[in-house]
Amino acid sequence: MDIKTVSQCTLEETLKTWNKGFEGYFVQIEMNEEMFLNRLVGEGLSPELSIVAFDHNNPVGIVLNGFRQINGKKTSWNGGTGISPDYRGKGVSRVLMEETIAIYEREKVEVATLEAIKENKVAIALYEKYGYTITNQLLFLSGEYEAKVEGQAAIHVETIRPEQLPYLSFYQEDVPWQCSWQSNKQGEAKVFYNENNEALGYMLYKIVWDQDGAINHIVLYQLELLENGNVEHIPHFIASITNHKVNLATVNFLASNPAASYLMENGLEVKTEQVQMKKYVCEMSREN
Structure with missing residues (x-):
């Protein structure tokens, strides 16, 4: 060989x-x-x-x-x-x-990462043999969603470039590879603040347009709620893109993410499940 x-x-x-x-x-x-x-x-x-x-x-x-x-x-x-x-x-x-x-x-x-389809037991066993361990359960969701916004929440929306996300003090950099800002420079990002200018959450997403210039579907790579945010803010987040019924999909959302639970309760279904796996390669990464 x-x-x-x-x-x-x-x-x-x-x-x-x-x-x-x-x-x-x-x-x-x-x-x-x-x-x-x-x-x-x-x-x-x-x-x-x-x-x-x-x-x-x-x-x-x-x-x-x-x-x-x-x-x-x-x-x-x-x-x-x-x-x-x-x-x-x-x-x-x-x-x-x-x-x-x-x-x-x-x-x-220092850190080696990968994802594997949850049902692919042979591949998972192979990776475990070489020192990888499962760290997260990941979900691909899709379905129709309509942002039903009740009342006027005092939410300020800031639209930024994906490349600006890592400069935010609250940004979570350790996400599945395909969900990172580096992999989605052609996408869009929004940050949401309350009336006291406290960050509620942020999104990284891509709009796919049809030939008539209308939204075909939206792909969510990150939808994170911060300390001052909660799931009741999610309709406001998505309404900042469109307030019409839309086909929505997520890529490698952590199953533990409250946004994933909310979306499943509001029309989206699990299409694929993966596991995220990591291996610590160098000794220095074990010490940190």
Whole structure:
């Protein structure tokens, strides 16, 4: 079994490996060239530190890796581990994981993160074997929602760029990778304050428009309530985008987030459940 970096492979080889690697997977994630390249750039994945396994000249497995500073710690993200169907159960995943962990150690990664479909017990067991532990339960929700706002709450809305979020003292930086501001620079963000200028919460989201210029749906990446906020403020938050009935979806919302419970009580349903997993790679991260 030979290992090459994605940067050493052709785009055709890499894309073929990705699509074969997720054939028959729990969620359909086949991509074309444009989608794949957009994902590499948008989610900060590294071609030089992502790997492809070859059996002779045949690409049979892939791991995509991204690296960021999160809460002052060098953090990695496994953005997908896929094995071609004919090679599953033949030790390819072990080879890929061992090389990936070696890359993390060389790059002095402190915290390694990933997500796995909750039902994918085989993958979860593999990651646990290599030192990952489950830290959060994550939800993809979707459904129709209508912001029913009663009365005029004294809420001030500030619209900002996603890149401005980390400069807010109350911003929670440690979120699932795909929900971060870095992965959603094409999105929008809002911060909400009460009449005393105390922060109630914030949202990071993306509006998807239809060909007629109307809102097709809204994707929520973050909806956080702060100390002075509560679920009664959520309709006001969403009404700041639209007060019409709208298709709403969430990406990797923590199951413990009160906003997730509220949305499920108001029309959204669970479409996919994932677990977030972390591994502490360097000793310094265990000490902090």
